[in-house]
Amino acid sequence: GQQVQQSPASLVLQEGENAELQCNFSSTATQLQWFYQSPGGSLVSLLSNPSGTKHTGRLTSTTVTKERRSSLHISSSQTTDSGTYLCAIVPNSGTYQRFGTGTKLQVVP
Template structure:
């Protein structure tokens, strides 16, 4: 089945620095989503980006489908960006599988 690997597992930044999060997957994906999860909270969809580059606010996602990888770039990080970022890839049967996430901590 679909395997999803995220890196780094954790990241600590000073406010204002940029973050680069990676997601690698084992099989062709037709759907790829990035989610944000606040500490102890639920998941909120940030971007859906199965291929190419997409921007929303301070977030940029680039997915290279044939290399089976996606990145999420967060520019000018803020303390409120702290939390866990997860990527989800649909499998052959279209049920999304998740990576273990990147825990981001932004210090003031």
């Protein structure tokens, strides 16, 4: 089964609203990363957060390792935030990343 599950699958926001994206994983993880994929397909790493809370710009990630979940909060969303957000983990038993299927975010003016 899917080791990394993300919700919601899609989300539409008005510009200025906040977004909360969820990532749940079925095995304990040594690493967790959030990625952004643009509508054109390019992929970039946003932040790495295996545990605790981490901030970068308008992004805040909170990972609760024992509960096998992570969230990505986007504050004051902008139309340029539109795209797909991917969560990826490295399981304790593994040596490479497993990706979720992503949350597709659309921010409208």
